Amino acid sequence: MSDSPAFLTDPDGTQEAIMAATYLALCEYGYAGLTIQRIAERFEKSKSLLYHHYDNKDDLLLEFLGFVLDQFEEGVPSTESDDPVDRLEMVLDTMVPTELPDEHRDFVAAVVELRAQAAHDDRYREQFTDHDAFFETRVSDVIERGVESGAFREVDSDRFARLLQTMFVGAMTRRVTTDANLVEDVRAELDTHIEANLLAERTEAAE
Amino acid sequence: MSDSPAFLTDPDGTQEAIMAATYLALCEYGYAGLTIQRIAERFEKSKSLLYHHYDNKDDLLLEFLGFVLDQFEEGVPSTESDDPVDRLEMVLDTMVPTELPDEHRDFVAAVVELRAQAAHDDRYREQFTDHDAFFETRVSDVIERGVESGAFREVDSDRFARLLQTMFVGAMTRRVTTDANLVEDVRAELDTHIEANLLAERTEAAE
Numbered sequence: 001m002s003d004s005p006a007f008l009t010d011p012d013g014t015q016e017a018i019m020a021a022t023y024l025a026l027c028e029y030g031y032a033g034l035t036i037q038r039i040a041e042r043f044e045k046s047k048s049l050l051y052h053h054y055d056n057k058d059d060l061l062l063e064f065l066g067f068v069l070d071q072f073e074e075g076v077p078s079t080e081s082d083d084p085v086d087r088l089e090m091v092l093d094t095m096v097p098t099e100l101p102d103e104h105r106d107f108v109a110a111v112v113e114l115r116a117q118a119a120h121d122d123r124y125r126e127q128f129t130d131h132d133a134f135f136e137t138r139v140s141d142v143i144e145r146g147v148e149s150g151a152f153r154e155v156d157s158d159r160f161a162r163l164l165q166t167m168f169v170g171a172m173t174r175r176v177t178t179d180a181n182l183v184e185d186v187r188a189e190l191d192t193h194i195e196a197n198l199l200a201e202r203t204e205a206a207e
Numbered sequence: 208m209s210d211s212p213a214f215l216t217d218p219d220g221t222q223e224a225i226m227a228a229t230y231l232a233l234c235e236y237g238y239a240g241l242t243i244q245r246i247a248e249r250f251e252k253s254k255s256l257l258y259h260h261y262d263n264k265d266d267l268l269l270e271f272l273g274f275v276l277d278q279f280e281e282g283v284p285s286t287e288s289d290d291p292v293d294r295l296e297m298v299l300d301t302m303v304p305t306e307l308p309d310e311h312r313d314f315v316a317a318v319v320e321l322r323a324q325a326a327h328d329d330r331y332r333e334q335f336t337d338h339d340a341f342f343e344t345r346v347s348d349v350i351e352r353g354v355e356s357g358a359f360r361e362v363d364s365d366r367f368a369r370l371l372q373t374m375f376v377g378a379m380t381r382r383v384t385t386d387a388n389l390v391e392d393v394r395a396e397l398d399t400h401i402e403a404n405l406l407a408e409r410t411e412a413a414e
Contacts, residue, residue, distance in 0.1 A: 030327040109326035116323030118384035120237040130383040156396070157386035162389055163396040167370070170377025177325035178336040182369055189363070189370040197403050 005071055016065075018050065019041060027106035035054055036060065061114060065127040069134060082148030082161070085199070091139055092190065095168040100175065108113045109176040115169075133176035136165045143198070152198050160198065222274075225250060225257065229271045231371055234313035238320035243267065265328070268321060272334040289354030290408070296321060298346055299397065302375040305390055307382065316383040322376075343372045350405070359405050367405065 008024075011017040021042035025034055034057050050118040054060040082090075100108065118124035140161035146152035171186050218224040228249035231240055241264050247254040261267040291299075307315065325331035338388075347368035353359035377392050 031323075032327065058389050110218060112326050113323045115380065115384050116238075116320045119319050120239070125384060127385060127389055132381060132385050132387060159392045159396045160393045163374070163400070166377040166381055166389065166393050167374050168377070170375070171372040173322065173376050173380055174339060175374055177322045177337050179332060180336055180339060182373065185366045185369045186373050189366045193370070193400050193404055197400055 003056075007067075014045060017045060018060075019064055019067045022060060023066070025104060026061075026110040026114075027063075028111055031061075034061075051105070056100070058117075059115075062123050062127060065114065065131070067130055069127070073134065083141065084149055087142045088146065088194070088198075091142055091164075092187065095135075095164075096171045096183060096185060096187055096190070100183075105176065106198040108172055112173050112176050115173075121150070124140065132165055132169070135168070136161045140163050146198075151200055153200055155198060214274075214278065221252060221256070224252060225267075226271055226274045229267060230314070233271075233312060233317040233321075237317055238268075238324065240399060241268075250374075250400070265324075265330070268324075269330050269334060271323065271330075272338070276334070276338055280341065291349065291356055291358040294349045294351065296404075298349055298371075299394065302342075302371075303378045303394055303397070307390075307395060312383065315379055319380050321382050322380075339372055339376070342375070344369045346371050353405075358407055360407055363403060 004014075007016040008020050012022045018039075021039050024042045025039045029035075029038055034059055036050060038056060039057075039060065040050050043050055050060075054063075097104075114124065115128050118128045136158070140157045143152060143155065143157035143160050147154060147157060165184070167190070171183065174180065174182060211217075214223040215227050215390065218227045221264045225246075231249045234244045236245055243257060243261060243264055245327050246264075246267065247257050250257055261270075290409060295386075304311075321331065333379070338393050343365070347364045350359060350362065350364035350367050354364060374393075381387065381389060
């Protein structure tokens with residue numbers, strides 16, 4: 001999540017260009033300030049095309065959320081052969097990055113606002129149910145492989161992943177909705193729990 | 208958070224009546240659908256008073272958030288003499304309740320929407336910074352007393368509380384923004400972590 005995705009730097013085709021315009025407008029104005037007009041201003045091609053395709057900003061944002069999830073699914077590097085501990089560290093660095101550049105902070109803030117729409121809009125809830133399930137499965141896979149290799153203990157990988165994903169959502173939410181400087185504490189405490197509950201004990205092989 | 212607070216069932220004075228009306232309208236319409244008009248409809252006394260005092264719904268909602276926090280501060284039962292393990296269990300039952308009745312679910316959904324406003328509004332961010340700090344301090348106190356009594360290990364109580372509060376915010380957010388049935392898994396996994404990292408070992412006294 002830290003590097004600019006390809007659809008932003010070099011959008012391929014009309015849909016990616018619309019998604020890039022949506023991303024930029026969303027980061028600048030947030031959910032409440034977003035309008036189709038403001039997205040159109042960032043879309044080089046035919047503005048009428050945009051108005052023709054989307055009745056309102058929610059139609060467009062729901063497509064945007066689906067698109068972002070596809071990007072994640074495609075963009076996650078293949079880590080089959082890596083060390084389980086390193087892979088877990090990579091997950092933590094992605095989900096709870098200690099540094100959050102301004103432009104990425106704006107995107108996280110926009111995602112937190114979009115997620116809040118799911119509290120009263122089933123279509124958003126469906127999207128975020130998929131998002132969370134995707135990330136939980138990814139994290140669970142990382143844990144499961146670590147268990148298989150003996151690097152991790154015999155934990156319930158789905159349940160462990162579920163707690164981690166819950167913590168990721170909480171950290172993402174709190175860092176853009178409070179002034180508390182909490183990320184380093186959260187990461188340090190997470191490391192303590194992972195060390196105590198997940199990593200195989202050092203002095204003896206995992207049972 | 209499970210029982211109806213006194214200001215709802217028997218509001219004392221004008222301010223409590225306004226806060227009760229705000230609560231009811233917020234649960235029914237959510238943040239996006241809320242208007243001063245809709246709050247006024249639930250306010251028995253002079254509607255002009257409401258319009259006179261608040262320029263817009265955010266002024267009223269910010270006062271409401273401050274009021275809710277005061278309610279929490281006053282309403283938290285004194286638990287000085289209880290068992291640390293029981294007190295922690297009480298915190299978990301309050302913050303991640305396994306049952307969430309519809310009316311309480313509506314309130315949690317509204318709080319998640321209000322929190323999202325903090326992503327772009329400093330006044331909301333100030334309120335949620337205070338909210339989180341209040342709960343972190345409460346949880347940290349519970350942990351600290353458990354450490355002092357020997358029931359808990361020598362953990363960093365502030366950091367442990369910070370991770371718990373982050374997890375609480377994540378659980379609250381996910382349960383109203385996804386269809387995943389996650390609370391029992393989250394509670395079970397939390398218990399595992401608390402058992403492994405917080406409770407003093409059973410076979411020997413804490414160091």
